[in-house]
Structure formats: C-alpha cells, structure tokens
Amino acid sequence: MSSNTQIGRARAGANIALIKYWGKRSGSSLNLPATSSLAVTLDDLQTTTEVSVCADFSTHEVRLNDEVVDDPRLVAFLDHIRGLVGSDAPFARVISGNNFPTAAGLASSASGYAALTLAATQAYGLDLDANALSVLARMGSGSAPRSLWSGFSIMHRGERDDGLDAIAKPLLDADSWPLEVVIAITAHGPKSVSSRVGMNHTMATSPYYSAWVEHNEARLDDAAAAVLAKDFEKLADLSEASALQMHASAMAAEPGVLYWNSATMACLHAIRDARAKGQGVFFTVDAGPQVKAICLPGASSQVADALRGVSGVLDVHCTQLGAGAERL
Ligand code: PMV
Numbered sequence: 001m002s003s004n005t006q007i008g009r010a011r012a013g014a015n016i017a018l019i020k021y022w023g024k025r026s027g028s029s030l031n032l033p034a035t036s037s038l039a040v041t042l043d044d045l046q047t048t049t050e051v052s053v054c055a056d057f058s059t060h061e062v063r064l065n066d067e068v069v070d071d072p073r074l075v076a077f078l079d080h081i082r083g084l085v086g087s088d089a090p091f092a093r094v095i096s097g098n099n100f101p102t103a104a105g106l107a108s109s110a111s112g113y114a115a116l117t118l119a120a121t122q123a124y125g126l127d128l129d130a131n132a133l134s135v136l137a138r139m140g141s142g143s144a145p146r147s148l149w150s151g152f153s154i155m156h157r158g159e160r161d162d163g164l165d166a167i168a169k170p171l172l173d174a175d176s177w178p179l180e181v182v183i184a185i186t187a188h189g190p191k192s193v194s195s196r197v198g199m200n201h202t203m204a205t206s207p208y209y210s211a212w213v214e215h216n217e218a219r220l221d222d223a224a225a226a227v228l229a230k231d232f233e234k235l236a237d238l239s240e241a242s243a244l245q246m247h248a249s250a251m252a253a254e255p256g257v258l259y260w261n262s263a264t265m266a267c268l269h270a271i272r273d274a275r276a277k278g279q280g281v282f283f284t285v286d287a288g289p290q291v292k293a294i295c296l297p298g299a300s301s302q303v304a305d306a307l308r309g310v311s312g313v314l315d316v317h318c319t320q321l322g323a324g325a326e327r328l
Helices: 072-085 108-123 130-140 144-148 195-205 209-228 232-251 262-276 300-308
Strands: 006-019 037-054 061-064 091-098 152-155 168-172 180-185 281-284 291-295 315-320
Touching: 006 108, 006 144, 006 209, 006 232, 006 281, 006 291, 037 108, 037 144, 037 209, 061 072, 072 091, 072 108, 072 130, 091 108, 108 130, 108 144, 130 144, 144 152, 144 168, 152 209, 168 209, 180 300, 195 209, 195 232, 209 232, 232 281, 262 281, 262 291, 262 300, 291 300, 300 315
Parallel strands: 061 091
Antiparallel strands: 006 037, 037 091, 037 152, 037 315, 152 168, 180 291, 180 315, 281 291
8 A cells, every 4th residue: 555545443333313313304415304313322333444545546445344335325425525625635445344234224324424434534634523523424324423422412403504503412421321222133134225215205205204303303302301311211202202103104105114024013012011010121113123122221131031032033132322433
C-alpha cells in the first residue's frame, strides 16, 4: 500500500428501537425520519470497520464479512463523505465485519453506518462534532445515529428541511440503567423485505400509516420520561405498543408486509406469559422475524431459558446495553 494511505478504524454496537422509526418525511432526499425514535445500544452485536483512503485507488471498494459488496447506497455514502473533502479527494477501501448475522432484523445497517461514519471521517481527516456525525450517519441509515451513543438515545425527527436537527442525542447511559436484552433467532438468512423497502411501501399504500406517525410521535416524550424515571412497566407498555403498531401499519399495506413467522408469534406469547407471572420483561420486533426481549437487570437468564423452549426458536443471544460507537 502506498505511503500516502490514511486509515480510520471504528466499532459500533447495534441498537434496538423501543419507540420505532418506520417511514420518512416526504419530499426529501435526505433520509429524514417521519417520527422521532428511542433506542438502546447493545454491547455484544458489533460492527468493526477499517477505511483506507489513497490516491492510488481508482474507485470505492467495500468488503463486508470477507465478501465484496456491490451496493450503490454505500458508494453514494462514501462519495458524499469524499465530496466534503473536495472533488479531487481520493477513493476509499472499506473492510467491515459483523460479529452477528447481517440484514436479518438485527440492526446491522445501524451499527454498519455508525462505524463507517466514524472510520471514514477519520480516514478523510474530517474533524466533525457529534451533531455533524449524526447527520452523516443518518444519510446512510435512519437508525444509525442512535448507535453513536451509549445506552438509551433519542433520534429526533427534526423540523428543518436541511435535516441539521434530525440527529440523535443521548438520553441515559448504559451504566445508569443496565437493562439486559435477549434475542431469539427464529430464522437464519437475510429477511425477504428490507426495512427501506418495507417502510416506503407502508408509506405509499397503508391506510394506517398516518395514524401510526401521529400516535407514535405523541408517545415519545412519555417513553423518554419512563426511561429517566426507570419506570419499567410504563416503558414496557409504550414499547410493545410501538412495535405492534409499526407492524400493524406494515401489515395493512397493499400487499401487506409480513415480517413474522410462527415462532415470532410464539415468542411474543411466551414473553407476555412471563410478564403476567411477574417477570420484568417486554418484547419488541424490528423489520424481521427475530424477537428481542428487554429485561430488568438480572432477569435475562430466566427469559433466555423460556425462549429456548419455544418451538421454532433456533438460537438465543443475551447482551447487556453497550457503549456508543468509538474510533479504534
Ligand atoms: O435504519 P433502517 O433503514 O434499517 O430502519 C430501521 C427500522 C426499524 O428497525 C424497523 C425500526 C427502528 O427504529 O430501528
């Protein structure tokens, strides 16, 4: 490699929304969310990324988990960052790896774009503040800015047309309320409909979409207050409602978008049963068939045992809440 190569390295944890983002503000190409969202960053599901930039490279090149990726969105993202430096800035080579299944409803795009934002800006020598990094990460994936922060964060929908206020802010760090997360894997392999396609289709065809946007946005402040008060029951009610309402809006699209399989549904019942028996646990589900059980500190091993016993569950992972993305 040429001596004028500059390198940036970063890692980021996946995040899981408790109050969901599902749909974009219309009329904008800036990937602006229609609603604000509230999420937790996870410790064990990590993306690690290295970016090299060098005058010898004639194009951008991206490898994910040892395979070359041909993704116009990734190229456009790298070109955007390159353009911030100048039209004659060098191209980038990216080597990235996930220690968990990619594109299977485990928020790999969030950790991926958060790590890429930090590594690429470092390689290009861009010195950006936290808000500018959030804006950049959002251009890659609407959920990525949340992975920049430890523990609980809020991604604000913002009001401005230029998107400068559509950024993530920290709410409560992981050590202040160390909830645990159990992930039940109910299918291997990539999901059939990406979140991008699923949300655009919901926006375009679901008669429930506008009700989803209005109601979800109204619940965000209550959920943030529940986090700050460490009111688990309140957070549980609001989070389960947000997940089910997101999926209801998608299922009501034409044709309906169905991310769940029968094991997904069985897990939801198992978690509801555990909660009814007094266990500190609630569920959420993203754009895929996997189920995430959010647990009070110390409750995850019993919840994991219960989910292992659900017919159709292939694997179970437990994780703590984690730190925000960082350069390495
Ligand atoms: O950031 P995207 O485009 O992968 O969309 C994320 C959508 C959900 O995971 C379903 C919800 C969320 O807020 O993370």
